[in-house]
Amino acid sequence: MENTITWQQFEAVDLRVGTIVQAEPFPEARKPAYKLWVDLGELGIKKSSAQITKRYQLEELVGQQVICVTNFPPKQIGPWRSEILVTGFEDEEKNIVLAQPQAAVPNGKKLI
Numbered sequence: 001m002e003n004t005i006t007w008q009q010f011e012a013v014d015l016r017v018g019t020i021v022q023a024e025p026f027p028e029a030r031k032p033a034y035k036l037w038v039d040l041g042e043l044g045i046k047k048s049s050a051q052i053t054k055r056y057q058l059e060e061l062v063g064q065q066v067i068c069v070t071n072f073p074p075k076q077i078g079p080w081r082s083e084i085l086v087t088g089f090e091d092e093e094k095n096i097v098l099a100q101p102q103a104a105v106p107n108g109k110k111l112i
Contacts, residue, residue: 012071013069013071014069014070014071014110015067015068015069015070015087015110015111016040016041016043016067016068016070016108016109016110016111017040017065017066017067017068017101017105017106017107017108017109017111018038018039018040018041018043018046018065018066018068018084018107018108019038019039019063019064019065019066019107020036020037020038020039020061020062020063020064020065020066021037021038021039021045021062022036022037022062023035023036023037023058023061023062024058025058026049026080028078028079028080029049029051029077029078029080030078031051032051032053032054033049033050033051033052033053033077034049034050034052034053034056034058034061035047035048035049035080036048036049036050036061036086038066038068038084038086039107040068040070040084040107040108041106041107041108041109042108043070043108046068046070046083046084047080047081047082047083047084048068048082048083048084048085048086049077049080049082050086050088050096050098051096052086052088052095052096052098054093054095054096055091055095055096055097056098064098064100065100065101065104065105065107066086066087066098066099066100067086067087067099067100067101067111068084068085068086068087069084069085069087070084072084072085086098087099
């Protein structure tokens with residue numbers, strides 16, 4: 001049997017779209033990752049760490065829109081403080097494919 005949730009539980013997860021405005025290597029991370037800065041409109045620019053090095057090059061990330069969980073507590077990852085979770089899906093080889101809107105939408109819009 002599948003677990004079901006209520007509409008209120010779904011609404012409690014703040015999923016918003018943002019645009020990656022900066023991406024840098026994160027050599028201090030235990031697993032290969034990038035440091036990302038994501039413009040979330042009214043929420044401002046938030047930082048995240050993303051283990052997406054197998055499928056994405058740094059230079060192609062800037063300008064891409066991504067779907068982020070914005071209401072997790074910040075997480076310390078080595079010397080980096082991640083403020084949001086950039087979402088994605090595992091492919092057949094367990095590499096992360098970013099979750100992205102099909103067309104451009106304003107930064108900060110909530111997934112409904």
